[in-house]
Amino acid sequence: MFKYFETTADMGVIAKGKTLEEAFKEAAKGLYNIMVDIDKIDKKEVVEIEVEGEDLEELLYNFLNELLFYTDVYNLVFSDFDITIEDKYKLKCKAYGEKINKEKHEIKEEVKAVTYHMMEIKKDNDEYIIKYVVDL
DSSP states (O other): OEEEEEOSSSEEEEEEESSHHHHHHHHHHHHHHHHSOGGGOOOOEEEEEEEEOSSHHHHHHHHHHHHHHHHHHHOEEEEEEEEEEETTTEEEEEEEEEEOOHHHHTOOOOOOEEEEEEEEEEEETTEEEEEEEEEO
């Protein structure tokens, strides 16, 4: 599950999951749903991504910005993600999606970057909660 919160010039995302991997998956879905209607993205292409970080926040930052790299350079959008997090701060992901089609995907916003502003990853009872802000 993911939802949004208001900031002055950017967009905030709150993602939740029962596992850390599920929360990262929802964070990625939240990122792409800002840009397009993710329900209209078909799983035609698979991209394998590996990123590392010094902590969970840097891991999230590197992961989401790596996804944006594939959007900016290869014109791809993603709707589903198989994620494993190893050794605490190493993430492997298979991202499923397709090339952007302006008529099909209903372009909403352009996300320039993920920021560290207000970024937070915490465990609350049996749930991981991720909060981050993107620059539009």
